[in-house]
Amino acid sequence: MAATAETVDQVQDNSGDKYKYGFVTDIEMDTAPIGLSEDIIRFISAKKEEPEWLLDWRLQAYHRWLEMEEPTWAKVNYPKINFQDIYYYAAPSTKEKPKSLDEVDPELLRTYEKLGIPLREQEVLAGVVAVDAVFDSVSVATTYKGKLEEVGVIFGSFSEAVKTHPELVRKYLGSVVPASDNYYATLNSAVFTDGSFVYIPKGVRCPMELSTYFRINAENTGQFERTLIIAEEGSYVSYLEGCTAPQRDENQLHAAVVELVAMKDAEIKYSTVQNWYPGDETGKGGIYNFVTKRGVCRGANSKISWTQVETGSAITWKYPSCVLQGDNSVGEFYSVAITNNAQQADTGTKMIHVGKNTRSTIISKGISAGKADNTYRGLVKILPRAEGARNYTQCDSLLIGDTCGAHTTPYIESRNPSARVEHEATTSRISEDQLFYCRQRGLNEEDAVGLIVNGFCKEVMKELPMEFAVEAQKLIGISLEGSVG
Amino acid sequence: MTDRTLLLDKIGGAGLPTPRVESWKYTDLKALARLNPVLADANSGQSITAVPTGTLPEIEAAQIVLTNGELRPDLSDLTALPEGVTVEETDAPAPPEFWREDALVGLAPGTAIAIRVAKGVEASKPLHVISIASGDAMAIRPSVTVSLGEAARLVLIESHIGDGTYFTNVTANVTLARAAALGHYKLQADGRSAFHIARTALTLGDNTEYDGFRLSTGGTLARDEIRATLDGSHIEARLNGAYMAGDGQHIDTTSFIDHAKPECRSHQVFKGVLDAGGRGVFQGKILVRPDAQKTDGYQMNRALMLSPDAEIDSKPELEIYADDVKCSHGATIGELEENQLFYLMARGIPRDRARHLLIEAYLADAVEHVGHEPTRAAFQKTISAWLQHHDGTPETLEIRGART
Numbered sequence: 001m002a003a004t005a006e007t008v009d010q011v012q013d014n015s016g017d018k019y020k021y022g023f024v025t026d027i028e029m030d031t032a033p034i035g036l037s038e039d040i041i042r043f044i045s046a047k048k049e050e051p052e053w054l055l056d057w058r059l060q061a062y063h064r065w066l067e068m069e070e071p072t073w074a075k076v077n078y079p080k081i082n083f084q085d086i087y088y089y090a091a092p093s094t095k096e097k098p099k100s101l102d103e104v105d106p107e108l109l110r111t112y113e114k115l116g117i118p119l120r121e122q123e124v125l126a127g128v129v130a131v132d133a134v135f136d137s138v139s140v141a142t143t144y145k146g147k148l149e150e151v152g153v154i155f156g157s158f159s160e161a162v163k164t165h166p167e168l169v170r171k172y173l174g175s176v177v178p179a180s181d182n183y184y185a186t187l188n189s190a191v192f193t194d195g196s197f198v199y200i201p202k203g204v205r206c207p208m209e210l211s212t213y214f215r216i217n218a219e220n221t222g223q224f225e226r227t228l229i230i231a232e233e234g235s236y237v238s239y240l241e242g243c244t245a246p247q248r249d250e251n252q253l254h255a256a257v258v259e260l261v262a263m264k265d266a267e268i269k270y271s272t273v274q275n276w277y278p279g280d281e282t283g284k285g286g287i288y289n290f291v292t293k294r295g296v297c298r299g300a301n302s303k304i305s306w307t308q309v310e311t312g313s314a315i316t317w318k319y320p321s322c323v324l325q326g327d328n329s330v331g332e333f334y335s336v337a338i339t340n341n342a343q344q345a346d347t348g349t350k351m352i353h354v355g356k357n358t359r360s361t362i363i364s365k366g367i368s369a370g371k372a373d374n375t376y377r378g379l380v381k382i383l384p385r386a387e388g389a390r391n392y393t394q395c396d397s398l399l400i401g402d403t404c405g406a407h408t409t410p411y412i413e414s415r416n417p418s419a420r421v422e423h424e425a426t427t428s429r430i431s432e433d434q435l436f437y438c439r440q441r442g443l444n445e446e447d448a449v450g451l452i453v454n455g456f457c458k459e460v461m462k463e464l465p466m467e468f469a470v471e472a473q474k475l476i477g478i479s480l481e482g483s484v485g
Numbered sequence: 486m487t488d489r490t491l492l493l494d495k496i497g498g499a500g501l502p503t504p505r506v507e508s509w510k511y512t513d514l515k516a517l518a519r520l521n522p523v524l525a526d527a528n529s530g531q532s533i534t535a536v537p538t539g540t541l542p543e544i545e546a547a548q549i550v551l552t553n554g555e556l557r558p559d560l561s562d563l564t565a566l567p568e569g570v571t572v573e574e575t576d577a578p579a580p581p582e583f584w585r586e587d588a589l590v591g592l593a594p595g596t597a598i599a600i601r602v603a604k605g606v607e608a609s610k611p612l613h614v615i616s617i618a619s620g621d622a623m624a625i626r627p628s629v630t631v632s633l634g635e636a637a638r639l640v641l642i643e644s645h646i647g648d649g650t651y652f653t654n655v656t657a658n659v660t661l662a663r664a665a666a667l668g669h670y671k672l673q674a675d676g677r678s679a680f681h682i683a684r685t686a687l688t689l690g691d692n693t694e695y696d697g698f699r700l701s702t703g704g705t706l707a708r709d710e711i712r713a714t715l716d717g718s719h720i721e722a723r724l725n726g727a728y729m730a731g732d733g734q735h736i737d738t739t740s741f742i743d744h745a746k747p748e749c750r751s752h753q754v755f756k757g758v759l760d761a762g763g764r765g766v767f768q769g770k771i772l773v774r775p776d777a778q779k780t781d782g783y784q785m786n787r788a789l790m791l792s793p794d795a796e797i798d799s800k801p802e803l804e805i806y807a808d809d810v811k812c813s814h815g816a817t818i819g820e821l822e823e824n825q826l827f828y829l830m831a832r833g834i835p836r837d838r839a840r841h842l843l844i845e846a847y848l849a850d851a852v853e854h855v856g857h858e859p860t861r862a863a864f865q866k867t868i869s870a871w872l873q874h875h876d877g878t879p880e881t882l883e884i885r886g887a888r889t
Contacts, residue, residue, distance in 0.1 A: 073507070382818075384793070399808035402775065412799040414818045417790035421818040423801070429808040 022247025061189035161197035195225035264299025283342025286314025297329035339372030542863030569606030604634035618647030691717035730763030
C-alpha cells in the first residue's frame with residue numbers, strides 16, 4: 001500500500017526532527033490578562049460581542065466550576081494545574097475582521113500552509129474539504145462557505161454562529177454536554193473562545209467533508225474550543241478535526257467540548273487526528289488534552305461514529321461517547337491511541353443504550369512504547385428499556401519495550417435480559433517472528449515496527465476518510481520513532 | 486449478654502466503605518449499616534447442636550465446624566484429620582498491606598483457626614471447614630489461615646450456611662510454600678437475609694498449584710473478594726466460580742490477581758445466573774508487574790440474564806507493565822438462546838427442564854474445572870437444587886436446636 005511506503009519515507013525524513021509542527025508563528029497577539037475571574041469571562045464575552053444570555057450561561061458555569069473538584073480517577077499523573085497561570089484568550093490582533101482571505105494576515109496563511117492546510121480554495125486540488133481554521137482563541141478563516149450555503153449547510157466559527165443563528169446555538173448549546181457535566185467541561189463552558197458550528201438541514205447530504213484545524217500558538221495559553229454539530233432528519237455529514245501546537249517546555253491546557261446531535265435517520269461521522277505537541281523524550285512540555293466529546297442519537301435509526309487517532313499530547317483524557325436514545329440507533333467508536341516516551345493516555349468511550357435495538361461497536365487499539373502508559377477506559381450501559389440492544393467491544397493493546405504500561409478498564413452494566421454485550425481484550429507485543437520476517441525482507445527494525453503497527457491498527461484506519469488516513473499512517477510511524485533498538 | 490458492641494461502633498472512623506470508593510462502586514452497604522448488628526457473644530453459637538444436612542456438599546472429609554464464628558471441637562471431626570495436618574486456634578495474622586485501609590478488615594477477630602499441612606505431606610482426605618450461623622442482627626467473624634509446607638497437598642472445602650439476618654465477615658489467609666498444591670472450593674449458601682462479606686488472600690510461592698472454585702448462592706448481599714499474589718515463578722493458579730442471584734439478592738465477586746514474578750499462569754472463569762430481582766457484580770483485575778515476563782493471564786466473566794429486572798455490572802481490568810506476556814479477558818452478557826430452547830422442546834423436553842439443562846450446561850464451563858471429582862459432583866448437585874428451588878420447590882434449612 002502506498003501509504004505504508006510513505007510511512008517508511010516519513011520515518012526516514014524525520015529522523016532529525018520528530019515533531020515537525022513545533023514551530024512558533026511570530027504574530028502580534030491580543031490577549032486577555034493572565035488568570036481566571038469573572039472579569040476575564042466578561043472580557044471574553046464582550047470581545048465576542050455575545051448576547052446577555054450567553055454571558056449568564058458562562059458565569060453560571062464559572063460559579064459552578066469554582067465549587068467542583070479536579071477529577072483524579074484517570075490513570076494519569078501530572079502536577080497540579082495552576083488555573084490562574086493561563087491566558088484564557090489570545091487572538092491574532094486585527095483592526096477589523098477580515099472580509100476575505102486577502103485581508104487575513106499573510107503570516108497566518110503561511111502558518112497554515114506550513115501545516116499543510118490550504119486555506120485558499122483554488123489551492124485545494126480535489127476541492128472536497130471545507131476548512132475552519134482556529135488559531136488559539138479565534139477562528140481565522142472558513143473556506144467554501146458559499147458553496148455550502150447553496151445547499152443550506154451552515155458551517156463556520158462558533159462565535160459567528162452565535163451572531164447569525166442565535167436561536168440554534170441557544171437551543172442546542174449544553175443540550176448534550178451540560179454546563180455542569182464535569183470539571184473540564186464546566187471550565188470550558190465558562191471560558192470557551194471559539195470552535196466550529198455545523199448545521200445540516202433536513203434531508204441534506206453535506207457535499208464535502210467539513211474540517212476544523214486547531215492550532216495553539218501563543219505561550220501559556222489554554223485552548224478551550226466548543227464545537228456543535230446538528231444533523232437534522234435524514235442528513236449526513238463527515239467532519240474532520242486536526243490539531244497541532246508549538247514545541248514548548250511548559251505544559252499547555254486544551255479543554256474542549258464537542259456536542260453532536262443526530263435526529264431521525266441522520267448520520268454524523270466525526271474523525272479526529274490529534275497531534276498536539278507530546279513533550280520531549282523526558283516528558284518536558286506538551287499539551288494536556290482534557291476533552292469532553294459526546295453525541296446523542298436523538299431520532300430513530302440515527303448514527304454517530306467517532307474515529308480517533310491520538311498520537312500527540314503529553315496527557316490525553318477523553319472519552320467520546322454516544323447516547324443512543326432513538327430506537328435502532330447506532331454508535332461507533334474506533335480508536336488508535338499511541339503513547340511513546342513519557343506520554344500518558346487514558347481514553348475510551350461510553351455507549352449508553354436507551355432505545356430499543358440500539359447497537360454499538362467499540363474497537364480500540366492502544367500502543368505503548370518508551371515509558372508511556374496507555375489506558376482504555378470505557379462504559380457500556382444498557383438501560384431497562386433498551387430491548388434487544390447489542391454491543392461488541394474489542395480492545396487490543398500492543399506493548400513495545402518493557403518499561404511501558406498498557407491497561408484496560410471497561411465497565412459493563414446491563415439491566416435488560418434481551419441485550420447482548422460482548423467484550424474482548426488482549427495484550428501482546430510485536431513478536432520476534434513478525435520482526436524477523438520483515439527484517440529478512442530487507443526492512444530495518446524501525447520500518448518493520450511501523451509496518452506491523454499499521455497492520456495492528458488497520459481496522460480503525462480504514463474508518464478514516466481518505467485524506468486523513470494517509471496523514472494518520474505517517475503520524476503513527478513518527479510517533480513511534482526511537483521506540484525500538 | 487456481656488458485651489454489646491455494635492458493628493459501626495467497632496469500625497468507627499470513616500465507617501463502612503461506600504460506592505464512592507472505586508472497588509465498592511457497585512456494592513452499597515447501606516442496608517448493612519442500617520442493620521448495624523451486634524458483635525456475636527463468645528458462646529452465642531452454642532445453641533447450634535448439630536450440623537445441618539442437605540445443603541452442604543456431601544463429601545467424605547474431616548470436618549472443622551465453626552458456629553457463629555467460633556471453633557466447635559464437639560461438632561468437628563478432628564480425629565479424622567489426615568496425618569500431618571494440624572488445626573489449632575492461634576493469634577490472627579496481621580492483615581495484608583493491601584487491605585490495611587479497609588475498615589472491615591479491622592473487624593477480624595484476634596484469633597484464627599490455623600490449618601497447617603507439614604512439608605511433603607499429601608493429605609489423603611479433604612478437609613471441610615463449615616461455618617454455621619444463626620441469629621438476628623448479629624455479626625460473626627470466622628477467620629481461617631491455611632498454610633501448606635513445601636510440596637504439601639490438600640483439598641480444602643469451605644462452606645457457609647445459616648439462618649437469620651446476621652452478618653458474616655469472613656477472613657481467609659492462604660499461603661502455599663514451594664511446590665505445594667491446594668484444591669480450595671468454597672460454597673457460600675448463607676441465609677437469604679444474611680450479609681456475607683469475605684476476603685481471601687492467597688500467597689503463592691514457586692511452582693505451586695492452586696485450584697480454586699467458589700459458588701455463591703446465599704445472602705441478601707454477598708461479596709466475595711479474592712486477592713492472589715503470585716509471588717514466585719511457574720505458578721499455576723486457577724480461580725473459577727459461579728454465582729446465582731434471584732429474589733432481590735446482590736452477589737458481588739471481586740478478584741485481583743497480582744502477577745509479581747515471571748512465568749506464571751492464571752486462569753479465571755466466572756459464570757453468573759441472574760434471575761428475578763437478582764443483581765450480579767463482577768470485578769476482576771489482572772496486574773502484571775514489570776518483572777512478570779512470560780505471564781499467561783486469562784479471565785472470563787459471563788452473565789446469563791433470566792429476568793427483565795435482573796442486573797449485571799461487570800468490570801474486568803488489565804493493568805500490564807511487562808511486554809512479553811499473553812493476557813486477555815472477556816465479558817459477555819446475554820439471555821438463553823430461544824432457538825436452543827426450541828431445539829430441546831422439539832425433542833419432547835418440557836420448557837422448564839430445557840431451561841435447566843441449558844443453564845446447567847452454561848455453568849458446567851466453570852464447574853468442570855474443579856480438580857477434585859467428588860467436590861465437582863457435589864457442586865453440580867447444589868446448582869441443580871438451586872434451579873429446582875427457583876421453579877417453586879422451596880428449600881428449607883433447619884438448624885437444629887438453634888431456635889426453639
